[in-house]
Amino acid sequence: MFSRDTWKEIFETIQKNKLRTFLSGFTVAIGIFIFVVLFGFGNGLTNTFAKFFGDDATNIFFIFPGRTSVPYSGYKAGRQIEFDNSDLEDIEKNFAMFVDYVSPRITRGGLVKYKNESNNYSNRAVAPSHQYNEKTIMMKGRYINNQDVNNRTKYAVIGRLVERDLFKGKEAVGKYIDIGGSSFKVIGVFQDDGGDREERMIYIPYTTRQHIEKNTDKIDQIVLGFKPQIGYSGAMSLENSLEKYIKSKKFINPNDENGIFIRNVADQLKQNQQLARVLQIIVSFVAFGTIIAGIIGISNIMIFVVKERTKELGIRKALGATPKSVISTILLESIFITTISGFIGMILGTVLLNTMGDTLEDYFITDPYIDTGIAIFSTILLIICGALAGYVPARKAAKIKPIVALRDE
Amino acid sequence: MIEIKDLHKSYKMGSNSLHVLKGINFNVEEGELVAIMGSSGSGKSTLLNILGMLDVLDEGSYTLDGVPIVNLNETKAAQYRNKFLGFIFQSFNLINYKSAMENVALPLYYQRVGRKERQEKALQYLEQVGLKEWANHLPSELSGGQKQRVAIARALAAEPKVLMADEPTGALDSKTSYEVMDLIQKINDAGNTILVVTHEPDIADMCKRIVHLKDGIIVEDKKVDQVRASQYV
Numbered sequence: 001m002f003s004r005d006t007w008k009e010i011f012e013t014i015q016k017n018k019l020r021t022f023l024s025g026f027t028v029a030i031g032i033f034i035f036v037v038l039f040g041f042g043n044g045l046t047n048t049f050a051k052f053f054g055d056d057a058t059n060i061f062f063i064f065p066g067r068t069s070v071p072y073s074g075y076k077a078g079r080q081i082e083f084d085n086s087d088l089e090d091i092e093k094n095f096a097m098f099v100d101y102v103s104p105r106i107t108r109g110g111l112v113k114y115k116n117e118s119n120n121y122s123n124r125a126v127a128p129s130h131q132y133n134e135k136t137i138m139m140k141g142r143y144i145n146n147q148d149v150n151n152r153t154k155y156a157v158i159g160r161l162v163e164r165d166l167f168k169g170k171e172a173v174g175k176y177i178d179i180g181g182s183s184f185k186v187i188g189v190f191q192d193d194g195g196d197r198e199e200r201m202i203y204i205p206y207t208t209r210q211h212i213e214k215n216t217d218k219i220d221q222i223v224l225g226f227k228p229q230i231g232y233s234g235a236m237s238l239e240n241s242l243e244k245y246i247k248s249k250k251f252i253n254p255n256d257e258n259g260i261f262i263r264n265v266a267d268q269l270k271q272n273q274q275l276a277r278v279l280q281i282i283v284s285f286v287a288f289g290t291i292i293a294g295i296i297g298i299s300n301i302m303i304f305v306v307k308e309r310t311k312e313l314g315i316r317k318a319l320g321a322t323p324k325s326v327i328s329t330i331l332l333e334s335i336f337i338t339t340i341s342g343f344i345g346m347i348l349g350t351v352l353l354n355t356m357g358d359t360l361e362d363y364f365i366t367d368p369y370i371d372t373g374i375a376i377f378s379t380i381l382l383i384i385c386g387a388l389a390g391y392v393p394a395r396k397a398a399k400i401k402p403i404v405a406l407r408d409e
Numbered sequence: 410m411i412e413i414k415d416l417h418k419s420y421k422m423g424s425n426s427l428h429v430l431k432g433i434n435f436n437v438e439e440g441e442l443v444a445i446m447g448s449s450g451s452g453k454s455t456l457l458n459i460l461g462m463l464d465v466l467d468e469g470s471y472t473l474d475g476v477p478i479v480n481l482n483e484t485k486a487a488q489y490r491n492k493f494l495g496f497i498f499q500s501f502n503l504i505n506y507k508s509a510m511e512n513v514a515l516p517l518y519y520q521r522v523g524r525k526e527r528q529e530k531a532l533q534y535l536e537q538v539g540l541k542e543w544a545n546h547l548p549s550e551l552s553g554g555q556k557q558r559v560a561i562a563r564a565l566a567a568e569p570k571v572l573m574a575d576e577p578t579g580a581l582d583s584k585t586s587y588e589v590m591d592l593i594q595k596i597n598d599a600g601n602t603i604l605v606v607t608h609e610p611d612i613a614d615m616c617k618r619i620v621h622l623k624d625g626i627i628v629e630d631k632k633v634d635q636v637r638a639s640q641y642v
Binding site for chain 1: 458461463464483484487488490491492496502503504506507511515516518519520521523524563567
């Protein structure tokens with residue numbers, strides 16, 4: 001079956017039937033090519049999602065104060081809840097087992113000036129640990145530290161784009177900027193994967209902000225980073241007990257949904273991942289459809305090929321070809337063509353994906369790729385299906401009596 | 410060489426069965442050139458198909474060169490065909506994408522003869538039919554007579570015990586027919602056993618024996634004085 005002579009015979013047949021060879025090869029190559037590219041796009045879509053939502057840490061709760069909607073222990077409904085510094089300490093103390101860090105966040109906006117340049121920027125008054133939950137990356141200088149918090153220093157850490165716009169590419173660290181009427185020394189410049197908005201941010205110590213605002217100890221919101229080891233279910237139960245604790249401390253009815261709000265990033269992340277997974281499934285489904293279409297295509301061509309060769313096969317049988325040799329002639333030929341063209345299509349698709357990189361980023365496709373294993377598997381699947389699809393008509397052709405095959409002229 | 414005893418064959422056509430061959434007794438000795446004649450429907454093609462192992466018999470026995478041909482599966486039949494029989498068809502049945510030489514070499518490929526030897530033998534048989542110069546031409550580049558001569562060379566290449574020709578001149582004009590018959594006669598002169606199915610009396614007269622079939626039985630079986638085709642060429 002695998003003798004040199006058999007292959008010579010097959011090569012000759014392939015060479016002398018160029019159109020047939022081209023048609024079946026082209027079908028397989030294009031099928032695999034489209035599959036690889038589509039599947040790669042699916043992965044690119046997932047990459048984009050990971051980039052969108054992977055910017056911030058995922059072991060984070062954001063706790064916001066609200067306004068009560070139910071009267072409770074002597075308080076009327078509609079009371080504005082406020083957080084202050086003692087809440088930070090209490091949470092840190094009571095949930096020490098689960099909590100990694102706690103940081104306040106007081107967000108303000110306003111005009112920021114340096115010499116003649118000025119612009120509106122948001123600033124966040126935070127604790128040093130806030131660097132972790134935003135995954136802030138320092139380009140130069142340093143972030144806010146505990147000493148800054150204790151001394152209420154007027155230090156500011158500015159985003160990359162703030163430096164670019166205000167300082168026009170000149171060194172910003174060590175210079176003084178005017179934030180809402182107060183002078184702050186720039187101690188560091190950061191970058192953030194979260195996009196331009198994040199890189200137009202300014203961070204200052206939260207105590208400094210409180211000092212400026214009439215020496216208050218109020219906090220807008222609390223950012224809490226829990227220990228990642230507690231896992232998803234741990235995070236969900238921590239959220240529950242945290243809610244109970246704060247509600248009892250602030251005298252909020254346990255059933256009041258408006259007293260405080262906790263945004264659980266872990267929960268959101270899970271939803272986003274599910275969305276990305278659904279997208280991947282849809283794309284895989286489409287890619288799988290392409291493979292099916294390819295299989296149907298190659299099956300049709302095989303049936304056509306066998307039909308076209310019926311007479312030739314009849315002649316071969318009359319000259320002494322056994323059914324086995326008839327089947328193997330057809331199958332080896334088709335497997336040979338589909339293998340070569342299948343791998344050509346696969347390689348072309350992979351090369352296209354690799355050269356694409358982030359050129360399609362505007363269409364939410366980043367770094368599309370396909371696992372070599374999946375690409376090879378689907379190529380082999382197509383080859384096997386092509387062979388199976390060829391086998392049925394080949395067997396039928398091998399069974400035809402030569403006299404029937406030769407009869408009509 | 411060929412021994413047939415009490416051969417019956419019928420075809421099922423729906424609920425009816427068509428009794429085509431109704432008890433044929435027929436022997437062919439080595440070196441004979443036999444014409445099987447009969448009008449259409451007489452069963453001559455069916456007989457040839459059974460003799461050629463392209464079809465199976467219902468009743469009776471068939472012995473070819475001392476080998477009983479019975480209960481053959483497809484693979485066995487293919488091997489026997491390759492070993493014992495060479496076919497010549499009315500419509501030549503050359504493989505159109507293979508050159509004359511490759512067509513002639515094909516039966517040898519199925520005998521697992523090496524490539525070199527195959528080509529040498531093919532050329533030798535092409536020379537015998539006078540087409541050595543056409544060895545590398547495709548069938549589409551040959552005339553009808555040339556095609557049939559290539560087909561004859563192909564049938565000879567396997568060195569079969571019996572050559573079976575089904576209306577070998579049916580698609581040729583009379584001049585070319587005589588050329589082909591001349592070639593067949595020469596091959597017969599060299600000692601090959603040949604069966605020719607035909608309905609043309611002048612072709613039948615060029616054989617050494619004529620078997621007349623009518624409605625599934627042999628009505629006449631006579632030796633004749635062979636008319637040499639060469640005188641018409």
